[in-house]
Amino acid sequence: MLSLVYGMVVSGSAQLLFSKVKSVEYTLCNKTVTIPCVVLNVEAQSTEEMYVKWKFNRTYIFIYDGGKNSSTPDPNFSSAKISVSDLLKGDASLKMDTNDAAVGNYTCEVTELSREGKTVIELKYRTVSWFSPNEKILIVIFPILAILLFWGKFGILTLKYKSSRTNKKIILLLATGVVLTAIVVVGAILLIPGENPVKNAAGLGLIVISVGILIPLQYNVFMTAFGMTSFTIAILITQVLGYVLALVGLCLCIMACEPVHGPLLISGLGIIALAELLGLVYMKFVASNQRTIQPPRKAVEEPLNE
Numbered sequence: 001m002l003s004l005v006y007g008m009v010v011s012g013s014a015q016l017l018f019s020k021v022k023s024v025e026y027t028l029c030n031k032t033v034t035i036p037c038v039v040l041n042v043e044a045q046s047t048e049e050m051y052v053k054w055k056f057n058r059t060y061i062f063i064y065d066g067g068k069n070s071s072t073p074d075p076n077f078s079s080a081k082i083s084v085s086d087l088l089k090g091d092a093s094l095k096m097d098t099n100d101a102a103v104g105n106y107t108c109e110v111t112e113l114s115r116e117g118k119t120v121i122e123l124k125y126r127t128v129s130w131f132s133p134n135e136k137i138l139i140v141i142f143p144i145l146a147i148l149l150f151w152g153k154f155g156i157l158t159l160k161y162k163s164s165r166t167n168k169k170i171i172l173l174l175a176t177g178v179v180l181t182a183i184v185v186v187g188a189i190l191l192i193p194g195e196n197p198v199k200n201a202a203g204l205g206l207i208v209i210s211v212g213i214l215i216p217l218q219y220n221v222f223m224t225a226f227g228m229t230s231f232t233i234a235i236l237i238t239q240v241l242g243y244v245l246a247l248v249g250l251c252l253c254i255m256a257c258e259p260v261h262g263p264l265l266i267s268g269l270g271i272i273a274l275a276e277l278l279g280l281v282y283m284k285f286v287a288s289n290q291r292t293i294q295p296p297r298k299a300v301e302e303p304l305n306e
Contacts, residue, residue, distance in 0.1 A: 016110055016117030017041045023122040026098060029257035033101040035121050037108035039090035044112045047084055051111040052092045054080065057104050062094060076100070128257065130200045135262045139204070140188045142269035143211045147181050149276035150214060153221050156283050160225075169224050176217060183210040201254055208250045208265065211272055212243050218279050226286060235278050242271025 019038040026033045037054075044050055050066040061074040064082055073080040079097040086093075092110055103125050109118040131139065154177060158170060183206055190203025218239065222232045249265025 016112060016115050018108075018117060018119040020119060021121050023124055025124045025126045026101060027126050027128045027257075028098075029128060030098050033096055033098055033123065035094045035106050035108075035123060037092040037094065037110070037119060037121070039092065039110055039112075039117070042088060042090040042112060044088060047087050049113050050087050052082060052087070053109040054082075054094050055107040055109065056102060064092075130204075130253070131262050135266060136192055138266045139207065139262075139269065140192060142266070142273045143184050143207050144188070146211060146214055146269075146273040146276040147177070147184060149273070149280045150177060150217055150221075152280045153218070153276075153283050156280075157221055157225055169220065173217060173220060173224075176213065180210055180213045180217075183207075204250060204253065208246050208269070211246070211269065214272060214276060215239050215243060218276065221279070221283070225283060231282060232279070235275050235282070238278070239272055239275035242268045242275060244268070245271065 017040040019036070019040055021036050024033075024035055035054075047066045047069070050064070052062075052064040052066075053060055054062040056077070059074070061077040062080040062082070063072045064070070064084070064087075065072075066087070069084075071081065071084075077096055077100045079095075079100045081095055082092055083095075092108060094106065094108070101123060103123055105120055105122050107118055107120050110116065154170075154173060157173075187203040187206030187210065190199045191207065192203075215236065219236060222228060222236075246265055246268030249261050249263075249268055252261035253265060
């Protein structure tokens with residue numbers, strides 16, 4: 001949204017009077033920028049009597065000659081234009097694409113027969129924050145907490161489960177956990193500092209998409225330790241639901257210029273962390289009741305050789 005700061009109306013009957021605007025702001029969400037220039041006492045009956053010039057700092061960037069009915073924009077402001085049909089209403093506002101817009105002072109000069117006048121408007125750029133500082137902290141904290149809880153389960157698994165048959169699985173879990181941790185850290189570095197939308201979106205995507213790896217990791221930890229139970233199945237279902245919520249929140253946030261679905265995204269990440277906590281508590285409970293965690297038994301035992 002463009003925001004305007006109004007000042008006093010210039011007085012004087014011999015000159016054209018303008019609705020004075022001190023400044024106008026635009027953000028990344030704006031596709032076009034409108035710099036207002038409104039004359040309050042236009043008396044011309046035809047646009048042939050009107051002459052409009054727009055100047056950026058000291059350089060003329062747009063000229064409209066009513067006598068010739070021609071518009072001439074500067075090559076650096078090729079999208080600049082005014083609404084000729086609104087000139088007789090006093091509206092000589094300059095419109096341009098945000099790609100052409102440059103921060104600085106713009107001067108609108110209007111000539112109507114023997115009368116003339118000008119007004120100066122400052123164009124400012126305002127950075128749009130994707131998330132509040134508290135939201136950013138939660139978006140980073142929940143995945144990091146979930147990863148720390150995974151490492152807690154991994155520690156229980158390596159200390160309590162001594163079978164050599166699971167060495168390959170443990171090494172695979174270790175390598176995957178290290179990669180996941182690195183991805184989340186990189187995502188946090190891109191998301192937290194600054195207000196660059198591209199970096200913020202990349203960091204957010206890395207964090208949210210990568211935490212889905214925790215679901216197969218938790219499944220493999222359970223299967224390696226003691227197999228699936230009704231409680232572990234419930235934990236995994238909860239974690240999947242949390243991940244779905246996080247993905248939906250991610251899509252809604254990226255599609256919006258100013259994300260308003262942060263709470264949905266954060267809720268999903270929080271549920272994922274909760275599922276990891278429940279998994280750790282359950283593993284700790286089982287481990288405390290066994291000297292070592294035994295691997296799941298095969299359904300059919302091989303017969304002994306006579």
